[in-house]
Amino acid sequence: MLSERQRMILNAIVDDYIRSAEPVGSRSISKRGDVAFSPATIRNEMSDLEEMGFLEQPHTSAGRIPSHKGYRYYVDHLVNYETLSTHELNAMKVFFADKLQEMEQVFQHAAAILSNLTNYTSIILGPEVFSTTLKRMQIIPLDERSGVAIFVTNTGHVENKIVDIPEGMSIGDIEKAVNLLNAKLANVPLYQLKSKLYSKVGEELNKYVDHYEEMVSLLESALDHEEHDRVYLSGATNMLMQPEFKDVDKVKLILDTLGETPAVVQMLAASPEGIQVKIGSENSIEAINNCSLITASYSIDGQCLGTVGILGPTRMEYGRVIRILDHLSKDMAVVLAKWYK
Template identity: 35%
Template sequence: MLTQRQDDILHLIIHNYTNLGKPVGSKTLMEEGIAASSATIRNEMKTLEEYGLLIKTHSSSGRTPSLNGYRYYVDHLLEPERLKESEVNVIRQSLGKDFHEINDIIEQSAKILSRLTSYTALSIGPDVKNRRLTGFKMIPLNNRQVIAIIVTDKGNVENQVFSIPKSIESEDLEKIVRIINDKLIGEPLLTVYQRLRTEIPMILHKYFQTTEGILDLFNSMLGEAFEEKIFVGGQMNLLNSDQIQDIDQFKAMYLFMENSEQLNGLLSAKDQPIQVRIGSELGNDLLSGMSLMQANYEIQGHGSGTIALLGSASMPYSKMFSLLDVFRQELAVTLDDYYRSIDSFG
């Protein structure tokens, strides 16, 4: 463990560097309250450098934090900064508009958080496993195309345009919709998924020679409904990061940001309300100089969701921690209100 003075020095260096982006020297530390001579402070900084917590950029410079220094700071020294009431109100107002479906809230939450922080924000909504099918429609667009719509009791809406197989007439579509609604409305999506592979094909074959196109469509849409969607806000903030040194790294980062499976993998840990992973802890060489601050929230009866910030390891942790904590709580309130409105409407 560090001495109290070493803790104070490391805390001040990280606070200054994450807010101003400049190496910190002994003179600044004296001015900001370290009660020791300049020589003593330099010796303490050298010790912290030997511990691997600080980096000296060149011979005459002050110090900057190392990734290990940030880790120590987050674990032992982080003091969340109190948000101004005006900042809290901005979050509430941003999340207070009318939303038409659950994914709209989750998508907007990522965009709002990114705008508030200038970092890349990632957002995943509450769990999908308990959703029930509440609506299935097919709306003709022209002679050979329809838009199919699936609605769940949690406010999720999936739609897809597809071409009608030549063997199926428009009146056949109406019959298919009636069968699906009669047999599957109100059932959990998992049950719907299973019955589409067993009972429903047998029923449809009584009326149609071939049902392959229709069943393929429905399977595809249910896959979308089951999928745990991740929404990204401020993608360019990460692509413009000073961590990206060349065009190859830019391309690799772009492909990473487009890969929902990899992004989902970043947010797999959900054992704490707010957690911070730094550098190699993210498990991806592309993110070796970055930090992920992840906040989880619970919606009673509807599962858990996640909102996160991804950016440089030099982010101002104390401010971002507080902002993310307030944001996750306000997002949970917004989602809870939305679910209540659905339940009361139903």
């Protein structure tokens, strides 16, 4: 798709922009030792790369910056996976040196290491996000307008909360809805319950009960559960240090999203196994459409237990972050194995 010269120039622009956060001009590219082309030739190629959608020209600047398409091409074809430094390797060896007594300490420790090494935001989903499932749910009316929802997981964890019962909704309809939910959603992982409520329960529910929309809303409220002990974040405010996030409203939107556990779970839980890179609008959550999210799964004996992620600007050190995530996710699997064997 791109000529060797275009690949070389795109690679140089992405590398320079990652380091400087400033638009890159043809003259600065021509001064690099690994690019043997004149500024005029480079300008022509930059214009062609812009027409093809790999570069953008911000404002009236003569320089260019990579587009999301340009970053995607860079990650897929050009990125250099640098060797980790002694400092980075030693920081991750803390896993083996420290005597971490609780699984929660492992996740907190790993999240802190990742954010410190990368200066981005680290997010870890613990195994409970994937392995904890719904066993059963009940809604017991307290009076005509309120009830208590009891939520039991396969691990024996029990939560209960008060829910509002819409006016005119009968106890019989509530029982039908809860029985249908238990039949369809038993053994479904907790993070999938909301989406499965609509895809597996919604249509059938509409056939058997009155007040369909109110009933779905009641069940959705009953399924709300605390996930804070399964999600670990570190370095959320590192976004403030990135020059592209000088817009306070933009940063606030990202920080608000990171504070919403269901949104964070949605960001990472759908990631396939292995290393995955989502750039800009490839992310499903609009608030992080100007960010890149790199994730790595950690597994024991072939079973995926959880996900480690790094969230940062699209101007991210992709090669270095991917290496760090790959290394640390494997270390996590080694440390966690003692809890599963």
